[in-house]
Amino acid sequence: MMINYKEQIAKILVEAEIGLSLEEIKEIIEVPSDSKMGDYAFPCFKLAKVLRKAPPMIAKDIAAKIADNALFEKVESVNAYVNMFLSRDAFMDHVVSEIVKTGKNYGRSEMGKGKKIIVEYSSPNIAKPFHIGHIRSTVIGNAIYKIYDCLGYETIRINHLGDYGTQFGKMICAYRHWGNKEDVIKEPIKTLLSYYTKFHVEVETHPELDDEARATFTALEKGAPEEVELWQWFRDESLKEFNRVYDMLGITFDSYAGESFYSDKMPRIVKELEEKGLLHESQGAQIVDLEAYGMPPALITKSDGSTLYLTRDVAAAVYRKEHYNFDKNIYVVASQQNLHFQQWIQVVELLGYEWARDCIHVPFGLVSLEDGTMSTRHGRVVFLEDVLNRAVEQTREIIKEKGVNTESLEETAKAVGIGAVVFQELSNNRIKDYVFSWNKVLNFEGETGPYVQYTHARACSVLRNAGEDLVNKASQLDNIDFSHVTGDAAYNLAKLMYEFPNVIIDAAEKYEPSVVTRHLIDIAQGFNRFYHEEHILVPDEAEKLAKIALVKAARDTIANGLGLLGIKAPEKM
Ligand code: ARG
Numbered sequence: 001m002m003i004n005y006k007e008q009i010a011k012i013l014v015e016a017e018i019g020l021s022l023e024e025i026k027e028i029i030e031v032p033s034d035s036k037m038g039d040y041a042f043p044c045f046k047l048a049k050v051l052r053k054a055p056p057m058i059a060k061d062i063a064a065k066i067a068d069n070a071l072f073e074k075v076e077s078v079n080a081y082v083n084m085f086l087s088r089d090a091f092m093d094h095v096v097s098e099i100v101k102t103g104k105n106y107g108r109s110e111m112g113k114g115k116k117i118i119v120e121y122s123s124p125n126i127a128k129p130f131h132i133g134h135i136r137s138t139v140i141g142n143a144i145y146k147i148y149d150c151l152g153y154e155t156i157r158i159n160h161l162g163d164y165g166t167q168f169g170k171m172i173c174a175y176r177h178w179g180n181k182e183d184v185i186k187e188p189i190k191t192l193l194s195y196y197t198k199f200h201v202e203v204e205t206h207p208e209l210d211d212e213a214r215a216t217f218t219a220l221e222k223g224a225p226e227e228v229e230l231w232q233w234f235r236d237e238s239l240k241e242f243n244r245v246y247d248m249l250g251i252t253f254d255s256y257a258g259e260s261f262y263s264d265k266m267p268r269i270v271k272e273l274e275e276k277g278l279l280h281e282s283q284g285a286q287i288v289d290l291e292a293y294g295m296p297p298a299l300i301t302k303s304d305g306s307t308l309y310l311t312r313d314v315a316a317a318v319y320r321k322e323h324y325n326f327d328k329n330i331y332v333v334a335s336q337q338n339l340h341f342q343q344w345i346q347v348v349e350l351l352g353y354e355w356a357r358d359c360i361h362v363p364f365g366l367v368s369l370e371d372g373t374m375s376t377r378h379g380r381v382v383f384l385e386d387v388l389n390r391a392v393e394q395t396r397e398i399i400k401e402k403g404v405n406t407e408s409l410e411e412t413a414k415a416v417g418i419g420a421v422v423f424q425e426l427s428n429n430r431i432k433d434y435v436f437s438w439n440k441v442l443n444f445e446g447e448t449g450p451y452v453q454y455t456h457a458r459a460c461s462v463l464r465n466a467g468e469d470l471v472n473k474a475s476q477l478d479n480i481d482f483s484h485v486t487g488d489a490a491y492n493l494a495k496l497m498y499e500f501p502n503v504i505i506d507a508a509e510k511y512e513p514s515v516v517t518r519h520l521i522d523i524a525q526g527f528n529r530f531y532h533e534e535h536i537l538v539p540d541e542a543e544k545l546a547k548i549a550l551v552k553a554a555r556d557t558i559a560n561g562l563g564l565l566g567i568k569a570p571e572k573m
Contacts, residue, residue, distance in 0.1 A: 002098045002501070005091075008071060009040055009084060016065040018058075019050055038076070038083030039495070045080055055080035069129055092550075095498045097477050097483070099553035104555075107501050107560050112153030119145040119155060121332040122251070123258070125162030126238035127171055127192040128268060130245055132382045132436065133334075136364050139425045142566045143513035144252050144362065150564060151508055152236040156324055160316065161258025163235050166306065167196070169217025172230050173209060174199040188237035215306070221263065221306065235260075245385050248418055250566060262315040266307045269315045270300060278350055288347050298343045308369075313344045314351075322353055328358050330511065335363035335431065362511040365433035367425075392417035394442055395450075404573055415568035416450055417442075423449025426513045433549035447521045449567060452558060455524040459555035460571040462536055466548050474549040484546040489533045493526035494550065495556045504564065520561040527554045561573050 010025040020028075025042075044058040051058060059077035064252035066082075067075040074085040075378045089463050099106050121141020124130050141157075149155050175184075175197035181256050183191045203209045220227040239256070246252065270286070275280045278288050284303030290296065300311050320329055331341065341361035349356035369382060395417035399409060420441045427447065444450045474480065485491075500519065536547045559569040 039086045040084045042082040042347045092482040110152040112151045115327045117153045118326045118329045120158040123160040129381045158255045159253040164259035169213040173213045259312045262312045340565045364430040415570045419567040420449040426517045452524045456558045457568045457573045484543040489530040
């Protein structure tokens with residue numbers, strides 16, 4: 001078990017009888033932003049009030065009391081602060097040994113044991129393009145799932161496909177009028193979309209098409225065989241296309257229960273709303289009034305009796321609670337749907353389900369492309385698959401140019417190209433809008449995926465050059481003298497790696513994968529600083545061994561971090 005240094009220090013301060021409880025002290029201990037001020041610091045302002053003494057005096061007393069403790073190399077008082085410097089030998093020995101021991105599991109924990117988390121993500125609409133905008137929910141959701149999985153939670157990944165609603169009446173109609181089977185099979189989504197677009201053009205001059213579409217959807221809802229068959233076919237063909245992209249990204253789901261899955265589960269919800277007196281009629285439609293909560297009414301059924309997107313979300317949440325009994329039900333969905341989520345979660349709450357508050361909407365901002373191609377106003381859609389393919393192509397060229405010696409150019413190009421797109425996606429705070437930039441994505445020097453992957457490959461290469469015997473010795477922690485790795489660069493790297501498990505917890509609590517991404521960049525930079533400042537494969541065997549242990553720890557930590565983001569870590573590039 002890794003030592004919790006903050007906790008250790010707090011205990012030492014309790015033993016020094018400074019007059020505060022363990023919990024109070026833990027609240028006060030800081031990690032100074034400048035390491036010249038120590039690894040940990042204790043500001044004495046709060047104590048000054050209790051003791052009615054000047055803070056610098058108190059700091060001086062405390063420093064004197066604890067300076068002899070073996071945990072510290074040095075304790076100083078600077079003004080109101082007690083600055084504590086850990087004993088580097090012992091820290092390096094402990095931290096690097098722990099990481100080497102746990103290896104590919106470093107960062108994993110059991111904190112979520114026995115708890116069940118649903119993560120709903122991606123959720124595209126069938127027969128509609130899977131475009132660059134969909135990358136956000138898909139990739140952020142996948143990382144959130146991996147982060148919770150790493151913390152020992154039982155996870156269920158749901159793709160809530162948009163596979164239901166009146167638009168399928170239009171789609172079926174359009175296909176019947178202008179469709180061609182072979183074209184759909186060849187390029188399902190592009191073809192179906194063109195029919196759908198044609199429908200909207202034609203309906204302008206032929207309004208009767210709308211009635212036809214409505215009747216078709218009603219037939220579908222009632223389970224008419226011909227309509228159901230067509231719908232099923234559209235769904236299957238669309239999923240084939242989506243799955244190509246999911247395969248590229250290495251993403252899978254436990255359930256594809258989309259909106260259609262809830263079509264027979266809604267009457268019960270409507271009835272329940274009615275019985276609890278929540279349903280009101282408004283212009284023929286059934287609504288739940290949310291004025292008391294400062295929101296527009298929630299539309300439950302239309303005047304023709306058909307249900308809506310929102311109704312399906314209420315039914316889905318109730319089903320998930322009953323079927324999975326989740327502790328948390330997380331939805332990774334664009335911030336444009338904030339109001340929708342507030343509304344339906346409020347409806348669930350009004351139904352009297354106290355687990356409504358365990359339904360959590362995790363919103364994110366918009367992505368756009370540099371040349372503005374994302375704007376749907378111009379009807380120019382950029383398919384995610386095309387973006388990923390282009391990233392792989394460009395990466396293949398870069399790797400070739402660099403003349404990198406890799407046996408599997410194709411595999412590396414895929415890992416790096418796709419990894420680069422995913423990494424950029426997860427670099428920014430998710431709520432921010434961002435501009436997708438080709439130059440930034442594939443830069444091997446910036447704060448990018450290729451940079452981190454390259455650092456990992458560099459660590460792998462150092463280990464290869466060190467030779468198997470030495471790496472085995474390091475892995476077995478066979479008599480390593482860590483006093484050889486106490487320079488600033490090595491120490492700074494180990495401190496960053498020490499924080500890694502806490503960073504994962506922080507990312508989980510905030511539903512924010514970018515916390516991991518940014519820490520990973522810090523670790524990669526820390527490693528490269530060590531690599532450039534120190535000679536690793538030195539003649540002195542003992543020194544070399546200690547350094548190799550540190551390199552192995554760094555390689556595993558980086559690989560684990562990339563894994564959490566859903567990114568591969570090639571050994572050569
Ligand atoms: N299919 C929807 C869309 O593409 C997203 C679904 C979000 N999930 C949900 N439970 N409402 O906009």
